[in-house]
Amino acid sequence: MTGTVERRRRVGTRRQILDVAVEVMAERGVAGLSLSEVARRVGIRQPSLYKHFASLHAVYDEVFREGAEHQRDAVARAVRGSAPGLTALLAAIEAIGRLAMANPVVAQLLSWRPVPDFTPSEEAFRPSIEMVEIVRATLRDAVAAGELDPAADSDDGVALVSILVSGALTQQLANEPDAGYEAGRFSSLLPRAFAMFVQYFAPKAEEQP
Amino acid sequence: MTGTVERRRRVGTRRQILDVAVEVMAERGVAGLSLSEVARRVGIRQPSLYKHFASLHAVYDEVFREGAEHQRDAVARAVRGSAPGLTALLAAIEAIGRLAMANPVVAQLLSWRPVPDFTPSEEAFRPSIEMVEIVRATLRDAVAAGELDPAADSDDGVALVSILVSGALTQQLANEPDAGYEAGRFSSLLPRAFAMFVQYFAPKAEEQP
DNA sequence: GTCTATAGAGCGATAGAC
DNA sequence: GTCTATCGCTCTATAGAC
Numbered sequence: 001m002t003g004t005v006e007r008r009r010r011v012g013t014r015r016q017i018l019d020v021a022v023e024v025m026a027e028r029g030v031a032g033l034s035l036s037e038v039a040r041r042v043g044i045r046q047p048s049l050y051k052h053f054a055s056l057h058a059v060y061d062e063v064f065r066e067g068a069e070h071q072r073d074a075v076a077r078a079v080r081g082s083a084p085g086l087t088a089l090l091a092a093i094e095a096i097g098r099l100a101m102a103n104p105v106v107a108q109l110l111s112w113r114p115v116p117d118f119t120p121s122e123e124a125f126r127p128s129i130e131m132v133e134i135v136r137a138t139l140r141d142a143v144a145a146g147e148l149d150p151a152a153d154s155d156d157g158v159a160l161v162s163i164l165v166s167g168a169l170t171q172q173l174a175n176e177p178d179a180g181y182e183a184g185r186f187s188s189l190l191p192r193a194f195a196m197f198v199q200y201f202a203p204k205a206e207e208q209p
Numbered sequence: 210m211t212g213t214v215e216r217r218r219r220v221g222t223r224r225q226i227l228d229v230a231v232e233v234m235a236e237r238g239v240a241g242l243s244l245s246e247v248a249r250r251v252g253i254r255q256p257s258l259y260k261h262f263a264s265l266h267a268v269y270d271e272v273f274r275e276g277a278e279h280q281r282d283a284v285a286r287a288v289r290g291s292a293p294g295l296t297a298l299l300a301a302i303e304a305i306g307r308l309a310m311a312n313p314v315v316a317q318l319l320s321w322r323p324v325p326d327f328t329p330s331e332e333a334f335r336p337s338i339e340m341v342e343i344v345r346a347t348l349r350d351a352v353a354a355g356e357l358d359p360a361a362d363s364d365d366g367v368a369l370v371s372i373l374v375s376g377a378l379t380q381q382l383a384n385e386p387d388a389g390y391e392a393g394r395f396s397s398l399l400p401r402a403f404a405m406f407v408q409y410f411a412p413k414a415e416e417q418p
Numbered sequence: 419g420t421c422t423a424t425a426g427a428g429c430g431a432t433a434g435a436c
Numbered sequence: 437g438t439c440t441a442t443c444g445c446t447c448t449a450t451a452g453a454c
Contacts, residue, residue: 257419
């Protein structure tokens, strides 16, 4: 039997630092990340960490970047796997919800600002922008298909979607963080919140010519 | 001219500790509150703080309690000053929004869980429960007046309202914390989010007998 | 209710040997 | 890329004099 430390070594120290960092944040809160604690659990001395990351903020930044990438990829996958338009939009929303509840710490880092002096670098933030563009494109598709009023394809439309998603997840993470996406009192309301949005932007009577 | 420290002394040390605590949280993040820093700014030695509060958590708890009371009072005031039903509900929602943007730190303490090892005491939490009851009562009024479908007067109805409110405020606080309620890209969408809710729970065709 | 003194612990980061 | 040693700083909380 290989000891835990030994096994961990084999995965690559850098990878391991990031995983343990998320672990620590889960226990102490996102702002409670400490490189000393990470080093302790990884099984190296704290100064050795600086060979892998330039600073505490650099660790936050990389966790942010990876989290944003996963989120964008989950949305892209959900959209690709669905009929374009409203079906894809709902799939995207649910994908974000499931991912957030499976990884609450990263979700908090991405959508709140829990570490006051940390701002993600431009590079770390880029996947989030790309994700918004994907959502925007599904809104455009839904409008083109006559499923939504043209007003939905707008900055306000995207903002309203993000309000619904972040509202459900915020309430869920703050009140029942361990409930899971399906069981959660708030996260399970996401489809109904989506229905509110769809009804609000229901296309007017005129059909496309 | 009275010096700052002197003036502060006159307001009462306990009051001052709470005000400065909010100040510090605004600068360092909610989780970054430090009694040493509070004592420094108040102009007393840090051990003296313990004559006023038993611990760091006790300070958090009191900030939470006062914040929850203010929120409840703002909602009660908004409801009392409006026609019962939907008008009152919108007024309540906007009151929460304005209060949150005027006091972002307290809003974060109330609706997120930014301090991992702090949970508000039952007493501190009570005003929040009372606020929810007020909101629930306005839903009941709106249903009785035929403004909403009976389904709106339910736990899910309240949860959906809270999702809209916390979603708009979370996005606003995380992305444009200094924008103010009226100017904020997200907070200014609260009335439209409310309209989504109203339309979703529009009463069915039958009138009351 | 304020003070001094102190215990006991934590942290991020750097220098320099191997 | 790991280590030891260390700097310099932060913090919460308690004991006990006034």
